[in-house]
Amino acid sequence: MMNKVCFGVDIGGTAIKMGVFSLDGELLSKWEFPTRRENKDLYLQDIANEIKQKSTELKIDENDIIGVGVGIPGPVKEDGSVLELANLGGGNFNIEQELSKLTGLKVKAGNDANMAALGELWQGSGKGYRHLVFVTLGTGVGGGIVLNGNMLAGTNGAAGEIGHIYVNEEETDTCGCGKKGCLEQYASATGIVRIAKRLLQESQEESTLRTIENITAKDIFDAAKAGDVIAYATVEQACKYLGIAMAHVGQIIDPQAFVIGGGVSKAGTIITDLVQKYYEMNVMESLKKREFKLAILGNDAGIYGGARLILA
Amino acid sequence: MMNKVCFGVDIGGTAIKMGVFSLDGELLSKWEFPTRRENKDLYLQDIANEIKQKSTELKIDENDIIGVGVGIPGPVKEDGSVLELANLGGGNFNIEQELSKLTGLKVKAGNDANMAALGELWQGSGKGYRHLVFVTLGTGVGGGIVLNGNMLAGTNGAAGEIGHIYVNEEETDTCGCGKKGCLEQYASATGIVRIAKRLLQESQEESTLRTIENITAKDIFDAAKAGDVIAYATVEQACKYLGIAMAHVGQIIDPQAFVIGGGVSKAGTIITDLVQKYYEMNVMESLKKREFKLAILGNDAGIYGGARLILA
Numbered sequence: 001m002m003n004k005v006c007f008g009v010d011i012g013g014t015a016i017k018m019g020v021f022s023l024d025g026e027l028l029s030k031w032e033f034p035t036r037r038e039n040k041d042l043y044l045q046d047i048a049n050e051i052k053q054k055s056t057e058l059k060i061d062e063n064d065i066i067g068v069g070v071g072i073p074g075p076v077k078e079d080g081s082v083l084e085l086a087n088l089g090g091g092n093f094n095i096e097q098e099l100s101k102l103t104g105l106k107v108k109a110g111n112d113a114n115m116a117a118l119g120e121l122w123q124g125s126g127k128g129y130r131h132l133v134f135v136t137l138g139t140g141v142g143g144g145i146v147l148n149g150n151m152l153a154g155t156n157g158a159a160g161e162i163g164h165i166y167v168n169e170e171e172t173d174t175c176g177c178g179k180k181g182c183l184e185q186y187a188s189a190t191g192i193v194r195i196a197k198r199l200l201q202e203s204q205e206e207s208t209l210r211t212i213e214n215i216t217a218k219d220i221f222d223a224a225k226a227g228d229v230i231a232y233a234t235v236e237q238a239c240k241y242l243g244i245a246m247a248h249v250g251q252i253i254d255p256q257a258f259v260i261g262g263g264v265s266k267a268g269t270i271i272t273d274l275v276q277k278y279y280e281m282n283v284m285e286s287l288k289k290r291e292f293k294l295a296i297l298g299n300d301a302g303i304y305g306g307a308r309l310i311l312a
Numbered sequence: 313m314m315n316k317v318c319f320g321v322d323i324g325g326t327a328i329k330m331g332v333f334s335l336d337g338e339l340l341s342k343w344e345f346p347t348r349r350e351n352k353d354l355y356l357q358d359i360a361n362e363i364k365q366k367s368t369e370l371k372i373d374e375n376d377i378i379g380v381g382v383g384i385p386g387p388v389k390e391d392g393s394v395l396e397l398a399n400l401g402g403g404n405f406n407i408e409q410e411l412s413k414l415t416g417l418k419v420k421a422g423n424d425a426n427m428a429a430l431g432e433l434w435q436g437s438g439k440g441y442r443h444l445v446f447v448t449l450g451t452g453v454g455g456g457i458v459l460n461g462n463m464l465a466g467t468n469g470a471a472g473e474i475g476h477i478y479v480n481e482e483e484t485d486t487c488g489c490g491k492k493g494c495l496e497q498y499a500s501a502t503g504i505v506r507i508a509k510r511l512l513q514e515s516q517e518e519s520t521l522r523t524i525e526n527i528t529a530k531d532i533f534d535a536a537k538a539g540d541v542i543a544y545a546t547v548e549q550a551c552k553y554l555g556i557a558m559a560h561v562g563q564i565i566d567p568q569a570f571v572i573g574g575g576v577s578k579a580g581t582i583i584t585d586l587v588q589k590y591y592e593m594n595v596m597e598s599l600k601k602r603e604f605k606l607a608i609l610g611n612d613a614g615i616y617g618g619a620r621l622i623l624a
């Protein structure tokens with residue numbers, strides 16, 4: 001193979017996803033394997049081995065590899081050092097230096113949500129934008145910010161931690177982070193289920209949700225679309241808090257567009273429409289009329305972003 | 313004069329402040345004159361004339377002028393165009409192009425609060441930082457954000473519009489921007505007086521404030537420091553909302569430090585201490601321990617920032 005390539009790596013708590021990309025953004029090959037999370041030396045060595053093996057398989061000359069971009073679930077400082085990795089165990093090492101030593105390649109790293117943001121900006125629904133906010137709604141709520149085409153890491157790699165924006169003064173339950181009233185308590189898959197259970201308890205209203213034993217976020221969106229009042233109120237409450245949090249983001253960084261991804265976003269435009277409604281209610285006039293889009297790269301956003309990071 | 317210099321200009325609704333700076337940040341001369349706000353051609357011509365006159369007076373060779381950095385009270389886009397100027401009248405022109413034509417010099421422009429942020433970063437209490445948030449508490453609440461040493465303008469020049477971050481769901485009064493519950497309704501000089509009047513009405517508590525006919529923000533801070541319960545509750549409420557808004561900023565951009573300026577900030581560390589308290593209550597663990605400082609450049613922050621902008 002004559003053309004230059006780069007690798008994108010997305011380290012997750014369960015699996016590591018990898019992709020080889022042409023420099024103009026074509027995904028040439030992707031694959032994944034379980035994360036050996038016992039310690040970082042194991043999974044970093046696995047990544048190095050996979051790069052070598054895939055290069056042999058695809059007949060990629062080592063000199064044609066521009067580098068490796070890696071997303072990791074935790075804060076990554078600008079110098080490539082990672083702090084504590086709550087979802088992966090361990091932490092406190094320089095992933096760029098260590099993986100570079102193992103591969104002999106240039107390595108750049110960032111937080112996984114920031115990588116997904118970069119990926120959507122490069123080849124996803126954020127294509128053509130320079131200032132973008134990406135929100136991922138899954139088990140938790142993550143976020144990534146791209147300004148002038150570059151991801152924003154912040155002082156301690158914590159920029160874009162949208163899930164822990166404080167949105168409700170009256171919350172009595174405690175968030176995983178120890179605070180009360182974080183966005184994640186409403187707009188994550190578990191948060192949405194929590195809202196529904198509360199509303200079902202507080203109200204006498206009939207609801208198809210009452211017949212379901214283990215309610216999921218998908219059940220709630222399906223019922224909301226079918227006209228279930230409590231389910232719709234649940235979705236509206238989740239989107240209200242997400243819209244308010246996006247309004248805060250808007251007032252602070254004035255982005256061009258918001259892209260919403262993650263498993264929950266599969267519910268579709270019911271989310272973007274409601275979030276945009278509450279966003280517009282809570283920003284100044286000049287910040288209205290921003291784009292709200294659904295992510296399109298799905299689970300591949302992270303590897304796209306990794307590749308884009310090494311090209312920046 | 314042999315050394316290179318640059319000009320910093322701060323266009324206000326009442327007066328235009330100007331300064332000549334050495335490239336290492338020494339303020340060589342500063343002066344001000346009334347803003348002829350009837351139309352932009354008048355005040356831009358005034359600025360051009362002042363540059364010429366001051367250059368003659370200080371024997372500055374035109375070739376030694378690096379350029380002119382200008383702050384203006386309104387949104388400025390990255391290309392130097394200004395949108396509507398609420399506090400100045402007019403708008404919708406490219407200030408960089410027009411002033412450059414009049415002076416024959418390189419001109420760069422930004423929002424006045426962003427300029428003050430840059431000024432404090434360069435030669436004020438933000439010296440040494442790269443990621444900084446500046447808040448100015450005056451008649452209104454303004455803000456400016458510096459990331460990686462550069463001011464953040466955003467898509468429409470509205471980045472850092474901290475005064476209109478939504479902080480109180482229960483507010484019934486309407487903010488100047490048309491929304492309800494904006495930070496400016498609590499943390500501006502007028503906002504603080506508004507809180508005090510509310511608390512005085514709602515409570516039977518004795519207060520020295522009851523003896524003052526036209527209460528000012530300064531009266532309230534003085535009384536709070538002297539132990540007046542209602543005055544202290546007022547200050548605490550203003551700082552609570554400011555702390556919450558700063559927590560939002562923290563979660564979103566992860567800055568190194570917050571600098572608080574503007575007339576209200578003359579009340580001193582009572583503000584920074586309380587704001588920091590509520591900030592820390594509302595951010596994730598890794599975002600705590602940030603610096604909260606009072607601005608030190610006062611009304612000169614804008615001209616410093618203008619000069620810094622042209623050097624960037």
